[in-house]
Amino acid sequence: MLENKAVNNIISNTTEVFKEVSEEVLEEEKRLPIMEFFNQEEMDICLKEWKHTLGLDDWHIRVCVTYASHLDSLEYTGQNEWSFLHKCSAISLIDKEEYGSRMLKYCAEEILIHELLHLIIGAESSWEDMNPYERAHEHQKIENLARSFLCAKYGISLDFFWEVKGNE
Ligand SMILES: [Zn+2]
Numbered sequence: 001m002l003e004n005k006a007v008n009n010i011i012s013n014t015t016e017v018f019k020e021v022s023e024e025v026l027e028e029e030k031r032l033p034i035m036e037f038f039n040q041e042e043m044d045i046c047l048k049e050w051k052h053t054l055g056l057d058d059w060h061i062r063v064c065v066t067y068a069s070h071l072d073s074l075e076y077t078g079q080n081e082w083s084f085l086h087k088c089s090a091i092s093l094i095d096k097e098e099y100g101s102r103m104l105k106y107c108a109e110e111i112l113i114h115e116l117l118h119l120i121i122g123a124e125s126s127w128e129d130m131n132p133y134e135r136a137h138e139h140q141k142i143e144n145l146a147r148s149f150l151c152a153k154y155g156i157s158l159d160f161f162w163e164v165k166g167n168e
Helices: 004-029 040-053 108-117 132-154
Strands: 060-066 078-083 088-094
Touching: 040 060, 040 108, 060 108, 078 108, 088 108, 108 132
Parallel strands: 060 088
Antiparallel strands: 078 088
């Protein structure tokens, strides 16, 4: 049987461990998705992390921030041009300044994940072969997944992405 002093030591050590863990968890909870990239290095680090998470390490992928007018449609927030055969992809993200006022917040990390998911979901088929309904459905599925991944990573809810809350 342990002496009282020893028991007390164990209890106080255990408390210390819990204290450290809970502070770490709190620190973790404070983290939020990357809303805007401020330089290429930040973007490349984020790209590398998500490439790995999504199992796309063997793809050659470039990412840049661009003007809205450089995207194929003014409604786009990002664009991905890829070669499934060569596993190459060039991703463009709309600049925050050009995003304008939308119901969903500008979230650079979310746009990047969305574009990366295109390389997994339906990347082998041609967009030209799809009708507008099929294309919209594909984008919507990918959009849902991208936001859900961020919810899982940061412990946030889908509400986080709405610019306007409350009376909708
Ligand atoms: Zn899309």
